[in-house]
Amino acid sequence: MATIKDVAKLAEVSVGTVSKYLNGFKVKEKTRIAVEQAIQALSYEPNIYAKGLKTNRTNSVVLLIPSVWHPFFSELTYYIEQALRKKGIKLILCNTRDNLDAEIEYVTMARQNKVDGIIAITYSNIDEYITSDMAVVSIDRFFSANTDFISSDNYHGGYQGAEILAQSGSTNLAYVGHGSSYANDTTARLDGFKDYCEVHGIPYHLCYGEGTLDDYQEQLMTFVDQIASGKLSIDGILTASDTHALRVYELLKQRGIQIPEDIQLIGFDGSQQSQSVPIFLSSIRQNVPVIAQEAVSCLLKRINDGNDNHPVVHKKVPISFLKGQTTR
Structure with a gap:
């Protein structure tokens, strides 16, 4: 196996020069x-572990996500991993299942194993475990x-969603979803939706819960039944x-309600499962590649500059x- 000395000899430079290039x-x-x-x-492969000892880096980053099954989180993971790979950094994926105890365990593990940094998507109260260092x-x-803190322009997304529905002929709107009881920027989608409706005098109804998922599902079933009746x-x-949009679509279709003829429907995320499959669901699209790149760029700058x-x-x-x- 080739060594850094072999590289230096073949390139006719010093070992120190090769080391500078590699770092x-x-x-x-x-x-x-x-x-x-x-x-x-020479097919030379740098020893990233030895390099990490010299630089006090592990060349690894933890990504906390609530679920690998959610299309948005899956797509975001893909682009974050790609952005990190280009920088020679490994991704440690932690699927928390939206569970507070799991999130705390992963954050503790990241700190004890001295990973270089964390990119976190969490809607739980883990503030006290995120230390300033x-x-x-x-x-x-x-x-x-x-x-x-990186986010989509969620407020404008909610505002635009209501605007598109209204401009496409809908006159009685509703916002449907389940959110966290802890403050996060996704609730701005609801704020934007309500503001558009109130500014333009459009009647609206909310089917939105921050309690348990079981409570929300019961609320959603009642909401759909009231529409059908x-x-x-x-x-x-x-x-x-x-x-949420796909679940609403399923429930409405079961009750004989046609989409978009009877009700127009817009989701939020716009994650693409496959580029070869035509778009079915109208959606407010989050620019996932840009979110991933911004998150990685900010993290690397913070790692290199130091938190202070x-x-x-x-x-x-x-x-x-x-x-x-699903829209006209």
Whole structure:
């Protein structure tokens, strides 16, 4: 197996020069080309563990997500892993199942194993476990500690969702979803929806819960039954996520309600399972590749600068509308 000395000898440079190149320091263009050619010729693989000991880095990052089954979280994981891989950093995926105890265990593990940083998507109360000396970037949730915060423009997404339904002919709107009792930016979707309706004098109904999922499911069934029986006059629905939208679609179809003829339906996320499958669900699309890139960029800057030298960053990523078959 080739060593760094072998690379230096073939490239006709010093071991120190090869080390500088491998650690990301700038070298002369002629030197860079010679070192890269030598690495390729010898099939040299740097010892990332030895490198980590010298730099006090593990070249690993933990990603906390509530569920691998959720399309948005799955897509986001893919793009975060790609962005980290380009920087030579390994991803440790922690599927928390939206469970507080699991989240605490994973955060503790990350701290004890001295990973370089954490990207967290959590809707639980784990603030006290996020210490100020940890490099942490949060998506959709602001922590009280020294963490960066990346989110979609959720307020504008909710506002635009209501606007599109109204402009497409819906006159009685509803917002459907289940949220966390802890403050997070996704609740801004509901705020944007309500503000549009109130500014434009559009009647609206809320089927929204922050309690248990069982309570929400019961609330949703009652809501759909009221629509089917005519007790509620709803002809346009915006949901908190695509998953909620697909469940609403299923329940309405079971009761003989046609979409979009009787009721228009818009989800939120716009995650694509396959680029070859036509878009079915109309949705407010989160720009997942940009969210992932922003999260990785902020985390690496925080790791490199150190928490004490890094001001808190809050970035909002613009949303867009994907028109599918559930709106007119």
